[in-house]
Amino acid sequence: GNSVTQMEGPVTLSEEAFLTINCTYTATGYPSLFWYVQYPGEGLQLLLKATKADDKGSNKGFEATYRKETTSFHLEKGSVQVSDSAVYFCALSSSGGSYIPTFGRGTSLIVHP
C-alpha cells in the first residue's frame, strides 16, 4: 500500500535560515506528490505539488523536487520567515489508493525572529 514518511519535528529555525523537511514515500502506480501547510487554527491548504518524476513544485518561495530514484519529495526554502511557522504535511495520491491522498504525520516548523 501507499505510505509517506516525513521527518519528525518540531523544526526550530531563526528567521532567514535555510529549511529542509524530508519526505520519502512508497506507492503503487505512479503517484502525484503534494505538500500541504496548516497554519495555526486553520485547515490544510495545498502548498505545492509535482505530478511526475523530476518535476519541481514551487510556491511562496518553497520548492520540492519529485525524485523517483530516491522516492523522495523534500521541501526546501532558502530563507524562512516567522510567518512560515506552521505544520507541513507531505502526501501522495495514486491510482493504487483510489486517488485519496495518503499523508505523512506532519512536521511542525517554528521560526524565531
Place this chain on the structure above:
Amino acid sequence: EAQVTQNPRYLITVTGKKLTVTCSQNMNHEYMSWYRQDPGLGLRQIYYSMNVEVTDKGDVPEGYKVSRKEKRNFPLILESPSPNQTSLYFCASTGRTSGTVYEQYFGPGTRLTVT
C-alpha cells in the same frame, strides 16, 4: 468560490450523546473523506467515499458512521461518542485537476470535545 464547509466548528458534548458533523462541497467532486488529527499522530483517515452510496473504511473507522446520499454532502456520525474521540476533525473533497492528478480540498475543521 470552491469550498468545503463543515458544521459545527466547535462542539462540546457528553459521552453517549449522538452527534453529527456535517460536510458539504460545491465542486461536484466524487471523492470525499473524513480525517481526525491528534497530536503526534498526524492525520488519520476515518472513512472515505468514492461516490454516492459508496463508502469505505479508512484507518480508524471504529465508533464512526458516514453516509453519502447526495454527492455534495458527507456527514460524519458518532452514535455514542466517547472521550477518546475528542479530536480535531477535517472533511475533505478530492477532485481531478488534469489527467490522473487529483487534489484535495479541506474544510476548516471541527474541534470536538467529549466529556
